[in-house]
Amino acid sequence: MSNGKRWGIRAIASLLIFIFTVIVTPVALIGHWGHETVIDSSQYLETVGPLVNDPAVQDAVSKVISDAVVKQVDTSALVGDFLGGFIQNPAITDKLTDPIAAGINNLVYELVHTFVASKEFAKIWYTTNEVAQASLIALLEARPNGPIQVQGDKIVLDISSMLTAVQATLVNNGFDLASKITIPPSDAQVVLAQSAAISQLQLVYRLSAPVLQWFPLLIAILFGLSIALARNRSRTVLAVGIALIACGGATRVLMNGAETVFVKQLSDTVFADAASSFWGTFFSYLLSGLVAVLVLGVIIGFGGWFAGVSRPATSMRTAVVRGLHSLGSGVPAGVRRSFRSYAPVLRWVIAIVMVLILTLGSAMSMERVIWLSLLTAGLLTVLEILIGPDRVEAVEEPAVVAGVTS
DSSP: OOHHHHHHHHHHHHHHHHHHHHHHHHHHHHHHHIIIIIISHHHHHHHHGGGGGOHHHHHHHHHHHHHHHHTTOOHHHHHHHHHHTTOOOHHHHHHHHHHHHHHHHHHHHHHHHHHHTSHHHHHHHHHHHHHHHHHHHHHHTTOOOSSEEEETTEEEEEOHHHHHHHHHHHHHTTOGGGGGOOOOGGGGEEEEEEOTTHHHHHHHHHHHGGGGGGHHHHHHHHHHHHHHHOSSHHHHHHHHHHHHHHHHHHHHHHHHHHHHHHHHHTTTSTTTTTHHHHHHHHTHHHHHHHHHHHHHHHHHHHHHHHTSOSHHHHHHHHHHHHHHHHHGGGSOHHHHHHHHHHHHHHHHHHHHHHHHHHHHSSOOOHHHHHHHHHHHHHHHHHHHHHHOSOOOOTTSOOSSSTTOOO
16 A cells, blocks of 8 residues: 555545544533533532522522412412401402412412521522432433432422421411421422433433543544544644634534523423523533633644644744744753654643543633643643754744644
8 A cells, every 4th residue: 555545544534533523522512511510419419509599599499389388278268268257248358368368378488488598498409409310310220219200291300308398487487277288299399391302311321421421531532533643733733623613612502592492491480580590500511611612722723823834823933943942052962862852752742641631630611721721831832942952944844732743
């Protein structure tokens, strides 16, 4: 096989890997978010826990709970019977019944809302969500257990523990009738979603769960392989940067569209005012990660451009490299020769270590991307200084950007 043919195959392989990676990157971003936010119990509680302090969420939860309690008490009938005991005029009784009943219902709501805004309820909120998260994972693993269950064509959350705590609070505040209320199971359930697609979700979960946490690293490996196989590595690095920007932007647009649909679906429910707050909090990890991906794309894209053969890039690179080499002119010749011999390997090592830190460490954020990029640039700068005062041809592919040397 000729050398030209071999390079042709490598170029095709590089392109195919690049295209495949670009296609799966949005899926990987969302899948990794799912692992970090939904499957990881600690991250899940850290994400949804603060929602209990959101006024809109408190209002919605208070409405759901108070409605479930009031539904079991016909306050209008109770007030009517009470007034009828000492007011013999039905016309007067009818006029007084509805306002008094509404006042009682509002009092129940206020008592519930006060409890929902308390530290005691916050503890119940965290406990309920902890159990719900474990129950959700069990549901995805096709072994339903706990407060999240499939009822007919709906996925429901049982909130009976919250209702029991609220009943106790009402009794403690003088509403003794609450102790005699029995809330049926159907009224202690909140519909979370339609269950039509649960089988597909379970299949996707079974197939993807083992690799969800490794998605960022897999994407980095695939992009790195595409760069390594490419004939023009600097151009491929630039393409990777552009691809990350495009994928991050496209995923953000999709998330905006999904949020609009989500808010619209809840517009006629008690959760309407809390929908946006819930969405922003629940997907905060993903949204901040998308910003980090955009920043990373810009940085990688700049690296690819800087490593390219365009006139501005070549001029800038030549000036920078000459300046760095002049700084290293005092380094002993033996040291320069040693570093020069291993420079390509060291550049790859630096790049690989930084990628591992970025993809396997804590949650990806813009700040983390920036400081790791600065650290990478600093290490490469030191390496270039130690290489020695060799001149750099103006049209050469650079030696200063990790992983783009031929």
